[in-house]
Amino acid sequence: MKLTKIILRHLKMRMKSPFTTSFGSFQDKEFLLLEAIDDNGLSGWGESVAFHIPWYNEETVKTNWHMLEDFLIPAILNKEISHPDEVSDIFSYIRKNNMAKSTVEGAVWDLYAKEKGISLAAALGGQKEEIEAGISIGIQETVEDLLRLIDGYANEGYKRMKIKIKPGWDVKVLREIRKRFPEVPLMADANSAYTLEDIDLLKALDEFDLMMIEQPLASDDIVDHARLQKEIKTPVCLDESIHSYEDARKAIELGSCKIINIKIGRVGGLTESKRIHNLCREHGLPVWCGGMLESGIGRAHNIALTTLDNFILPGDTAGSSRYWERDIIEPEVVVENGWIKVPDKPGIGYEPNYDTIKEFTVFEKSFT
Numbered sequence: 001m002k003l004t005k006i007i008l009r010h011l012k013m014r015m016k017s018p019f020t021t022s023f024g025s026f027q028d029k030e031f032l033l034l035e036a037i038d039d040n041g042l043s044g045w046g047e048s049v050a051f052h053i054p055w056y057n058e059e060t061v062k063t064n065w066h067m068l069e070d071f072l073i074p075a076i077l078n079k080e081i082s083h084p085d086e087v088s089d090i091f092s093y094i095r096k097n098n099m100a101k102s103t104v105e106g107a108v109w110d111l112y113a114k115e116k117g118i119s120l121a122a123a124l125g126g127q128k129e130e131i132e133a134g135i136s137i138g139i140q141e142t143v144e145d146l147l148r149l150i151d152g153y154a155n156e157g158y159k160r161m162k163i164k165i166k167p168g169w170d171v172k173v174l175r176e177i178r179k180r181f182p183e184v185p186l187m188a189d190a191n192s193a194y195t196l197e198d199i200d201l202l203k204a205l206d207e208f209d210l211m212m213i214e215q216p217l218a219s220d221d222i223v224d225h226a227r228l229q230k231e232i233k234t235p236v237c238l239d240e241s242i243h244s245y246e247d248a249r250k251a252i253e254l255g256s257c258k259i260i261n262i263k264i265g266r267v268g269g270l271t272e273s274k275r276i277h278n279l280c281r282e283h284g285l286p287v288w289c290g291g292m293l294e295s296g297i298g299r300a301h302n303i304a305l306t307t308l309d310n311f312i313l314p315g316d317t318a319g320s321s322r323y324w325e326r327d328i329i330e331p332e333v334v335v336e337n338g339w340i341k342v343p344d345k346p347g348i349g350y351e352p353n354y355d356t357i358k359e360f361t362v363f364e365k366s367f368t
């Protein structure tokens with residue numbers, strides 16, 4: 001295949017409710033969409049999961065635009081590609097910027113599957129016809145608010161609840177949840193809010209029978225996490241610390257975690273995601289697919305990836321209506337009794353809605 005034209009769009013979509021991070025709250029989600037068109041006029045789609053502020057990692061919408069415009073798109077335009085695995089080799093001379101790289105790579109995978117006339121899930125080697133949906137709930141004003149949300153999502157059938165924790169919003173909150181929902185599959189994501197100084201508190205979380213605690217320590221650490229995992233029963237899951245197959249290999253060797261959250265953007269694409277998935281399977285570590293408040297395009301990629309067999313634990317992938325009044329794909333992603341049906345149409349299996357995309361586009365540029 002040859003990408004003869006690429007359209008890069010900067011979108012701004014209003015979420016149903018504000019999202020709170022250490023930088024504060026935001027409700028308008030800004031992100032980049034990349035449409036890659038091949039010499040037969042077929043389009044493949046990729047989404048950048050970088051946020052407009054560098055709270056999750058160092059990449060932003062703006063740094064992604066720069067990387068794509070000045071380096072990644074020129075490196076791939078009009079180049080003959082026989083398989084999407086080649087994209088990471090083409091980009092290998094560029095350090096990091098994984099989310100920017102993944103934006104192009106995701107579009108190439110979609111296009112590759114469309115050219116073959118198979119679903120993206122099938123192109124990746126996935127077998128599942130449906131995947132379990134999980135929900136991620138941010139820090140709320142009150143514990144009561146949180147309990148009400150959990151109750152609602154449990155009634156919708158979501159297979160696991162993930163809550164965000166931080167110092168001051170942890171033991172007390174989890175105790176209340178367990179009192180009200182003793183059986184609900186529950187996990188806690190700390191987004192690096194603790195250090196080894198908090199080890200007693202982290203040990204105290206063992207009593208809540210959590211499926212895992214996600215990224216309790218520093219975002220660039222695997223050494224302290226190994227020490228922590230030896231001290232606590234709750235399985236440690238790494239998110240921010242794992243950027244590549246090599247990071248995963250080292251974390252497994254050190255015993256830094258028992259579970260890995262794979263985010264396609266964080267590790268630079270679907271090819272690397274699959275390599276990490278296979279490595280974890282060899283070592284008996286289950287994986288799951290993390291979410292970044294994606295629009296339907298990114299969500300579709302997550303669904304396809306989750307069809308691989310070692311995605312044993314429910315991920316962050318929820319229905320479109322969890323975040324959006326109106327998504328940019330048709331049909332929208334729907335959760336029924338906690339399950340999402342994997343589309344079997346070619347590529348990502350959902351149709352991008354050009355009218356809706358246009359409505360949310362702030363700026364676009366074509367490259368030929």
Ligand SMILES: [Mg+2]
Pocket residue numbers: 189191214215239240261290
């Ligand atoms: Mg996380």
